[in-house]
Amino acid sequence: MAEFRFVDLFSGIGGFHYGLARCGGKCVMASEIDPIAIETYQKNYSITPKGDVSKIDIADIPQFDLLCGGFPCQSFSNVGQKGGLEDPRGALIYQVIRLLKGCKPKAFILENVKGLLSHDKGKTFKIIIEELEKCGYKVYHEVLEAKDYGVPQIRKRVFIVGVRNDIKKFFTFPEPTGCEKKLSDVMRGETEREYAFTIRIGGRRSGIDNKYNWDCYRVNGELHYITVEECLEVQGFPRDFYLAGNKDNQYKQIGNAVPTVIIEAIGKQLQVLGII
Numbered sequence: 001m002a003e004f005r006f007v008d009l010f011s012g013i014g015g016f017h018y019g020l021a022r023c024g025g026k027c028v029m030a031s032e033i034d035p036i037a038i039e040t041y042q043k044n045y046s047i048t049p050k051g052d053v054s055k056i057d058i059a060d061i062p063q064f065d066l067l068c069g070g071f072p073c074q075s076f077s078n079v080g081q082k083g084g085l086e087d088p089r090g091a092l093i094y095q096v097i098r099l100l101k102g103c104k105p106k107a108f109i110l111e112n113v114k115g116l117l118s119h120d121k122g123k124t125f126k127i128i129i130e131e132l133e134k135c136g137y138k139v140y141h142e143v144l145e146a147k148d149y150g151v152p153q154i155r156k157r158v159f160i161v162g163v164r165n166d167i168k169k170f171f172t173f174p175e176p177t178g179c180e181k182k183l184s185d186v187m188r189g190e191t192e193r194e195y196a197f198t199i200r201i202g203g204r205r206s207g208i209d210n211k212y213n214w215d216c217y218r219v220n221g222e223l224h225y226i227t228v229e230e231c232l233e234v235q236g237f238p239r240d241f242y243l244a245g246n247k248d249n250q251y252k253q254i255g256n257a258v259p260t261v262i263i264e265a266i267g268k269q270l271q272v273l274g275i276i
C-alpha cells in the first residue's frame with residue numbers, strides 16, 4: 001500500500017492514528033487540548049499534539065493527504081445539552097471546514113455519535129454536509145458498528161468521508177468483516193454476552209441490573225467490571241497501550257476514542273479505491 005500523510009484533529013488517544021498507521025499512514029500533525037490525552041498521544045506515537053485547533057495557522061501545517069477527526073460530540077449526543085452548532089463544541093466542525101478550505105487534502109474522514117443525524121430534526125447534519133461539500137468535496141456517510149469490523153463491542157457511530165472533487169473516484173464504505181473475537185476471549189472466561197456494551201465516559205458502576213449499566217458483566221457466573229485493558233481491546237488498541245492519568249482519566253480517554261479497526265478498514269478502502 002502507498003504511504004500517505006494525515007492530520008489528526010481532536011486526536012484524543014489516537015484511534016485514527018493507530019488505525020491509519022496500520023495502513024501505512026504517517027501523521028504530520030495532531031491537535032488536542034486535554035493535557036492527559038496529549039501525554040498519552042506523545043508517549044505512544046512520539047508526536048506532541050498542538051493545542052486548540054482554532055489557534056492553528058494553516059501556513060504551519062505540513063503538506064498532507066488526509067484530514068481526520070472525531071469532532072467533539074457532547075452537543076449532539078443524547079446525553080449532552082444538545083446545543084448543536086450553536087454550542088462552541090459543536091462549532092468546532094467549522095475548524096474542520098477552515099482547514100479543508102485552506103489545505104485541500106485529497107480526502108477526509110470524520111466521526112461522530114449517531115445522534116448527529118437526528119439533531120434538530122436532521123437540520124444540523126444537512127448543514128454540516130452542505131458546508132463540507134462547499135469546501136470542494138463529494139461527501140459520503142454511513143453508520144458503522146464496531147462489532148462488524150472485528151472487535152466485540154456494540155458501538156454505532158456515523159462516519160463521514162469526503163473525496164476532493166477533482167479526484168474522479170467514487171467512495172464506498174468497506175464491507176463488514178464480522179467479528180471472530182468474542183467478549184469471552186477478551187474477558188478470558190464464559191460471558192453471558194457476546195459483545196461488550198458501548199464503552200462510555202460516564203455512568204460507571206451503576207450496577208448490572210441498572211438500565212445505564214455498561215461496565216458490569218457476568219463472567220463464569222461472577223460479577224466482573226470491565227478493566228481498562230479489556231476496554232482497550234474492544235476499542236481495537238493493544239492491552240499494553242500506555243494511558244496517562246488515573247483510572248477515571250483512562251476510562252474516559254478510551255470511551256472518547258474511535259474504534260481503530262473501523263478507521264483501518266476505511267483507510268484501506270481509500271487506498272484500494274486509489275483515492276489516497
Ligand SMILES: C[S@@+](CC[C@H](N)C(=O)[O-])C[C@H]1O[C@@H](n2cnc3c(N)ncnc32)[C@H](O)[C@@H]1O
Nearest residue numbers: 010012013014015032033034052053070257258
Ligand atoms: C470525541 S474525542 C476524539 C477522540 C479521538 N478520536 C480518539 O480516538 O481518541 C474529541 C476530542 O477533542 C478534543 N478537543 C476539544 N476541543 C478541542 C479544540 N478546540 N482543539 C483540539 N482538540 C479539542 C477533546 O479534548 C477530546 O479529546
